[in-house]
Amino acid sequence: MITANDPIRINNTLVKNRLTMAPTVKFDYAGEDGKVTDKHIEHYRERAQHGCGLICVEATAVTPGGRFAKNHMGLWEDEQTEGHKAITAACHEYGAVVIIQLNHTGITANPQCGPAIGPSAVPTRDPEVLSKEMSIDEIHDMQESFVSAAVRAKNAGYDGVQLHGCHGYLINQFVSKKTNLRQDEYGGSDENRARFCAEIIRSVRKECGEDFIISVRTTGIEPDIATAISVAEEYVKAGCDYLQISTGIEWEDPSAKEVEGHYNKFCSLGVHFHEHFKGRIPVSCVNGINTPEQVRYLIENGLTDTVDLGRAVLADPAFCEAVLEGAPYSKCFDCPRCQYGPMMPHKCPAYSAIAR
Numbered sequence: 001m002i003t004a005n006d007p008i009r010i011n012n013t014l015v016k017n018r019l020t021m022a023p024t025v026k027f028d029y030a031g032e033d034g035k036v037t038d039k040h041i042e043h044y045r046e047r048a049q050h051g052c053g054l055i056c057v058e059a060t061a062v063t064p065g066g067r068f069a070k071n072h073m074g075l076w077e078d079e080q081t082e083g084h085k086a087i088t089a090a091c092h093e094y095g096a097v098v099i100i101q102l103n104h105t106g107i108t109a110n111p112q113c114g115p116a117i118g119p120s121a122v123p124t125r126d127p128e129v130l131s132k133e134m135s136i137d138e139i140h141d142m143q144e145s146f147v148s149a150a151v152r153a154k155n156a157g158y159d160g161v162q163l164h165g166c167h168g169y170l171i172n173q174f175v176s177k178k179t180n181l182r183q184d185e186y187g188g189s190d191e192n193r194a195r196f197c198a199e200i201i202r203s204v205r206k207e208c209g210e211d212f213i214i215s216v217r218t219t220g221i222e223p224d225i226a227t228a229i230s231v232a233e234e235y236v237k238a239g240c241d242y243l244q245i246s247t248g249i250e251w252e253d254p255s256a257k258e259v260e261g262h263y264n265k266f267c268s269l270g271v272h273f274h275e276h277f278k279g280r281i282p283v284s285c286v287n288g289i290n291t292p293e294q295v296r297y298l299i300e301n302g303l304t305d306t307v308d309l310g311r312a313v314l315a316d317p318a319f320c321e322a323v324l325e326g327a328p329y330s331k332c333f334d335c336p337r338c339q340y341g342p343m344m345p346h347k348c349p350a351y352s353a354i355a356r
């Protein structure tokens with residue numbers, strides 16, 4: 001039986017256990033220059049120190065226009081690399097593997113940061129305003145921005161990158177038929193809608209080498225699981241090493257967060273993907289996993305390769321030790337909307353309750 005304490009190989013890198021920290025963005029940590037600050041470094045150091053096997057650093061913008069907000073971290077220029085070296089050093093010091101999630105908001109661009117652009121002209125945050133359909137040259141430039149950011153990530157000491165392919169951002173917008181109405185090689189079939197990301201994967205592999213981990217956090221349902229798996233197959237064909245499964249654009253199921261048995265429907269998407277890709281590529285599931293018992297159930301029953309932890313490790317970095325060693329921990333309060341994580345992780349009521 002595999003346990004949460006067992007190592008797992010991702011590409012050629014050994015991860016010391018099955019616990020991964022999910023990407024969770026922080027807003028007021030960075031300034032408008034998008035550079036890493038000491039707050040980021042300490043945040044990730046603390047999670048590595050408490051035993052996370054792999055840390056996926058939060059969504060990081062590949063162009064200034066692709067930021068969530070003006071105080072959002074970036075890797076769009078070389079000057080931003082230096083601070084990331086401190087994050088990777090802090091994580092490596094405690095034996096964690098560390099990758100970084102790369103993102104562009106696309107159609108959902110924050111107007112304070114840049115124009116809404118995407119595969120097609122569709123309603124944006126402001127339903128009255130349509131996004132600008134990207135030309136083929138603009139698509140290639142954007143792919144180049146992802147690849148350049150990945151090269152910077154490698155230079156900063158990251159073990160790999162994760163392409164943000166879910167939650168309705170640019171890569172996901174190419175995959176969804178709701179936002180991709182194109183009739184050229186980037187629209188239409190599953191293969192074509194996956195092409196934007198698949199080409200990025202191939203170029204990152206070429207530029208960053210065979211050993212560099214390339215992960216995609218992909219949508220587990222778009223509009224159905226079979227189509228989402230078919231898209232993910234394209235990523236695997238292109239050289240993706242590790243899939244994390246979350247949600248996309250075309251799924252609004254009010255019961256998705258309700259736990260049925262040991263996990264919720266979001267998490268079950270990862271379980272489906274794991275069943276499909278078993279033995280070929282490691283798969284991680286995420287969402288609502290906030291007790292050690294849930295983690296153990298998922299791993300020990302062979303339902304997933306790794307368990308991705310968001311709010312559980314925001315609430316208490318010692319959650320990992322609770323799983324691995326049975327140590328005490330402070331449980332996430334499951335606030336209706338996690339209003340603390342992105343702005344003030346230190347104000348999370350569960351985190352604040354811990355005597356340090």
Ligand SMILES: Cc1cc2nc3c(=O)[nH]c(=O)nc-3n(C[C@H](O)[C@H](O)[C@H](O)COP(=O)(O)O)c2cc1C
Nearest residue numbers: 022023024025058059287288309310311338341342
């Ligand atoms: C504060 C906060 C920030 C988040 N930022 C990101 C992000 O940068 N990238 C991403 O893919 N998901 C992001 N998410 C989603 C989480 O990675 C995760 O999928 C979600 O919180 C569900 O998992 P959980 O129940 O373990 O928290 C964020 C979630 C929270 C609460």
